[in-house]
Every structure is written in C-alpha cells, then in structure tokens.
Amino acid sequence: MFDRDRWQEIWSSLAKNKVRTLLTAFGVFWGIFMLMIMLGSGIGLQNGVTNGMGDMATNSVFMWTRPTTEPYKGLPRNRRFYFRNEDIKALIDNIEELDIISPRLEGGGRRSGDNVVYKKNTAAFSIFGDYPEWNLIDPANIIKGRFINDIDIAEARKVAVIGQRVYEVLFEKDEDPLGKYIRINGVYFQVVGVFKPKNSNINFGGDKEQSIHLPFTTLQQAYNYGNIVGWFALTSKGDLPVSIVQDKAIKLLKERHKVSPDDARAIGSFNLDKEFRQMTGLFTGIKALIWIVGIGTLLAGVIGISNIMLVIVKERTNEIGIMRALGASPAKVISQIVSESVVLTTIAGYAGLVAGVFLIELINKNLPDAASQDTMFLNPHIDFQVALTALLIIVVSGVLAGLVPAKRAVSIRPIDALRYE
Amino acid sequence: MALFMIILLPAKSGSHFNNTMMITLNNIHKTYETGSNSLHVLKGIDLEVGAGEMVAVMGSSGSGKSTLLNILGLLDRHDLGDYYLDGKLIKDMNETKAALLRNKFLGFVFQSFNLISFKNAAENVALPLYYQGVSRRSRNKLAMEYLERVGLLPWAAHLPNELSGGQKQRLAIARALIGKPKVILADEPTGALDSTTSGEVMDLFQEINQTGITLIIVTHEKDIAHKTQRIIKLRDGLIDTDHKNGHAKPITKAIVSL
Secondary structure, eight states, X not given: OOOHHHHHHHHHHHHTTHXXXXXXXXXXXXXXXXXXXXXXXXXXXXXXXXXXXXXXXXXXXXXXXXXXXXXXXXXXXXXXXXXXXXXXXXXXXXXXXXXXXXXXXXXXXXXXXXXXXXXXXXXOOEEEEXXXXXXXXXXXXXXEEOOOOHHHHHHTOOEEEEEHHHHHHHSOTTXXXXXXXXXXXXXXEEEEEEEEESOXXXXXXXXXXXXXXXXXXXXXXXXXXXXXXXXXXXXXXXXXXXXXXXXXXXXXHHHHTTOOTTOSSSEEEEEHHHHHHHHHHHHHHHHHHHHHHHHHHHHHHHHHHHHHHHHHHHHTHHHHHHHHHTTOOHHHHHHHHHHHHHHHHHHHHHHHHXXXXXXXXXXXXXXXXXXXXXXXXXXXOOOHHHHHHHHHHHHHHHHHHHHHHHHHHHHSOHHHHHHOO | OEEEEEEOOOGGGGGGOOSXXXXXXXXXXXXXXXXXXXXXXXXEEEEEEETTOEEEEEEOTTSSHXXXXXXXXXXXXXXXXXXXXXXXXXXXXOHHHHHHHHHHHEEEEETXXXXXXXXXXXXXXXXXXXXXXXXXXXXXXXXXXXXXXXXXXXXXXXXXXXXXXXXXXXXXXXXXXXXXXXEEEEESTTTTSOHHHHHHHHHHHHHHHHTTOEEXXXXXXXXXXXXXXXXXXXXXXXXXXXXXXXXXXXXXXXXXXX
C-alpha cells in the first residue's frame, strides 16, 4: 500500500496536468470549506441566540388579563378585570405542579417622560414591582449590592435594584450607588443593588438594562395599585411540562374572576417552553439544511474528481494496458486508481477542513467578548466529531469517485488498452 | 492473410530443446464483431511450438498474425478451439488469472516498445517484479543485472525518451526477461528500427533463445524471419506454410553476455 512505486504512480498521474488537478481538488476543497463554515456559523448563531436566553427558566409561562369577550354570569362582555393578591395564594394552594410563582406589576410613568431623578440627572426607565422569585425566572448578574429580598416584600421597603444602564445614566463614573436615594415618580427609593441582565434576547417591554426593580408590595402601596397584580410568571416542578400549570392556572383564574370558561381571550398567556422548543426545532432544521447543502456542494466536488479520474484513466489507457500485459491484476489496477482518487480528495478535503476550521476560529477570536451579551452570534466552532465525520465522508467519497473510472479501466480488454492511441 | 513460419532449432541449440510442447493450438477460431459486421480472423489454427523453439510468424497485414500472438499472450480470448500453454488448458480464464500467467510465464516485446514514460530504465525493467510482489531492494538489484545483460547499465537512471530506438527495444527485452518467462512474444520487435539495430535486436533474441526460452516473433520482414529456426506463414486466418528455416543464420556476434 505504501511502497514508493505506488506513490510514484499517483504523483505522476496527478502531476501530468497540474492545473486541472488543482481545479478539481478545489471543488472538493470548496465543498468541505463551505460545509465547515456553515456548520460553524450555525453553531455560532445557535449559541448567540440560546446564550441570550440561556439562564432563563425555559419551563415558564406568563399570564395577564385582557377585556373579556364573552358575557358570563350576568356580567357583560368587554369587561376589564385584574389579578389580585389573593390569586397568588389560590394558585399556590390549588396547583400542585406549580414550582415558582412570581407576580409582577409594572409601574407607570415612563411614557409620560422622565420618571426617575437623581441629583441633576433625569431619565425615563421601566419600573417593575417584583418578588425575589423573579430572579429565578429571569436571572440577572447582580454586580453591586443585592436583589430584592423577602424582608423588602414583607415590610414594603422603599428600595430599588437598578439596571446597569440606569446606573450609568444617573450616577457619576465610579460613584457608589448603594445607599443613594433616587426619586421615582415622586417617591424616593434607596438603591440597594445594580444588575446586569443575562438573557438579553428575552425582554418584557423595553431593554432590561434600562429597568428598575422595586419590591412588589412597595410598588402597590406607593402608587396606589391596591392589591392588583399585573401578571404572573409561573414555572412547573421538575420535568413536568409547564403547559399543565398553564391550563390549570387559566382555569382557576377564570373561575375566580367570573370569566366564561369558553373565553379564550380574557387571560393572555405566553408559554416560553413552547417557544423554546420551536426554536430548538428551528435550529435542528437549520442544521439539517446546512448538511444537505454542504453535502450537495461536496458531492459536486466529488463528481468533479470522478470526472477527472475518468479523463486520467482514458489518457493512461495505453499505460494501463502495458501494466496489465506485464501482469498487473485488475484488483491492482483498481486499487491504484482508487488510491489516486482518495489521495486527491483527502488532500483537498483536509485542506478545506483545516481552512474552514481556521476561518471559524479566526471569526471566533475577533468576535466581541461573550460578556457583552448583545450578540446574536457567539462562539462559532466545529466539533471534533463533526470534523471527523467530514473527514470520513471525504475518504468514502474519494473511494466512490475512484471506483467508477477504475471499473472502466479494467473493463477494457488488455489488448485494446495496449493498442489505444 | 497470415503467414506462419516455424523453424526448427539448429542442432547446437538442441540441448535446450526437450520434447515437451510449450504451446499447442487445436482449431483456434477468432471472430471480431464490429456492429453488424463480423470479421472471421482466425479460421482454425493448429499449431505446436516446442519448448525452446524460436519461431517467426509472417503474413500480410490482416492475415491474423497479431491476433494469434495476442491470443497466445492471453491478451485476447479465442472463441473456439483448445489452447494449451505449457500443458495447461487455457479456458474460462478470468482476467486476474490471466494477469498472473502473463506475469509468470510470458514476456512481451512490442513494436512501439510500450515503456512507461515517467519511469526510468531501471524502474521499467523492474515493473513485472513489482506485480510479483518482489521487494524493492531485490527488484532493483535484479533490474541492474538485466540492464547489464542488454548493455544498458549506464542508462539505468535515464527516462525512456532519452534513449534511442534500439536502446528502448533492448530495455523492453530486459523487462520481458526479468520475470524469467518461459515464452517471449514479440510483435514486430524491429518494425520501428533501422536495419543495423534490427540485427542487434535479433542477435539478442538468439542469445535469449539459447538459454532455453521459447520465442515467437511476429514480423513481416523476411530477413528478420530468416534469423529464426522456423517460419510460419499465415494467410487468411489459416496456416499457409510451416517449415524449418534452412537458412537460419548463425549468431554473428555476441552483443551481450548472457
């Protein structure tokens, strides 16, 4: 297999027409190169998107109220209603699959202009009333101080956890915000923490960096929301599908608020799990498409090699005839031609593989750091396993590309091969 | 069509001649089908060639002499009749077996030399041994020996296109010899050579024949045929005449030391 004559044969036949060999090899090179680039980019895109929601509790469902669309129990349609504090306990008591419940209330003021003031700085930010559990639903990095805790809720303390951007806008550079008071819609709150969002690709009305978390109870009391709850974020226990919680919660809340069971619109909900699954499916689809396109490109290259091998075999008909007259068996001739094809595809394919991986790594190096978060493209790379698979495909396709011309070479009678001009 | 001439060995070569038949042909037919036409080239050849004979096959073009040689060389298949090579019936032979037999029993010399252009002289000579699976080292050693025998040792590293016609043919002969064949088949070996080099090549063939190797030479040149011991003339696919060559010339000079 590895003796010198064999390599001499391979080299001499490939070197006979260098330009043509090079162009053919380029076909395979390009096929593998594109496959690698696409696979790497696909992974980069997937990483980018999923990283933007990586820590998000994906088994969560969000629900809110809307005007009713059905009259029920003597109540008219188009009636507005609100979730109430009592619903929290009712949900916990009645739905055993429920794991985390985080009621939320959105404070107004942002739309009417600058609602937050510190010293001379004013700006408009989103205001949320939250329970400590919120940080389990949509975790954030607390870069200074702390998040809202149970005592804040119990005592309805006037404390605020501010987003990174809020801090940058309101405070001087290097100024310690902790313990400082900011005025939100006319009420003073003490800053106890600064956070940086992790899941930047999932937002709830506005950039999370530009939002302020207040204790849920404080927001209700300070701005006269009574016992209104804006919306619920719920998660299911363990591996249970969150749709169970979703169905049960909607049923329960409809009963409690005298909403017709047939009213599909009155309680809005968003099942993140379902969306997440769809996205995962999308990526699987993209991956499949990449392989199909990539293999197609590769196939074109391999067919090119097969073609060129046919030409080479035709050119060398006489030479093959001599070899056979001297006693080269058909198996020997076939293995000779197949190994030429394998050598050509392997070298070209491996070069494509290396070039593709190199480019992907180069892109990866030059991408903004993952910490900057705001990216849809992150850490593109090619798994070793994928590279190995690609290499296997190259070698196998090299064999296939060589087999057709090789069979042709031995199908000619030796005497015809000898006479061939 | 084809003329076959068979010349019996002169007495001095008789020591190499044993009574076994190297080649026996019984009623060999060959027809070429080309589209709707069929060409009946060999119409029943009966022939015996003893081991160690040196035979010339003559005939006008189209007489079937090359076809006969190709069938003898297992490069082509006959349609009808029996062909015994060294007592073995050649029948239903697949290409792998034929390749093995060609490699072990037969040596070929062609008019157009059929050397491999990108291999140097030594590598060309060693090629049959490569297909026998002989190691590179002993292959090269043997190749040098045979190059020396045909007087081409100084040209061992030269490519075929750097050699003259006579040198090329001697190189081809060395290649045919290296596998230690029992029969050497030569198809117009002097067809591309001038008369001086033709003479040299024929002298070389006579030397080879003296070592006991059977030689069958296809030629249309009378003076070449007359250097053999038996001349067979083919005509229209049949043996026309087959007689000992009374004018077999003795070897003029030894151009190589065999």
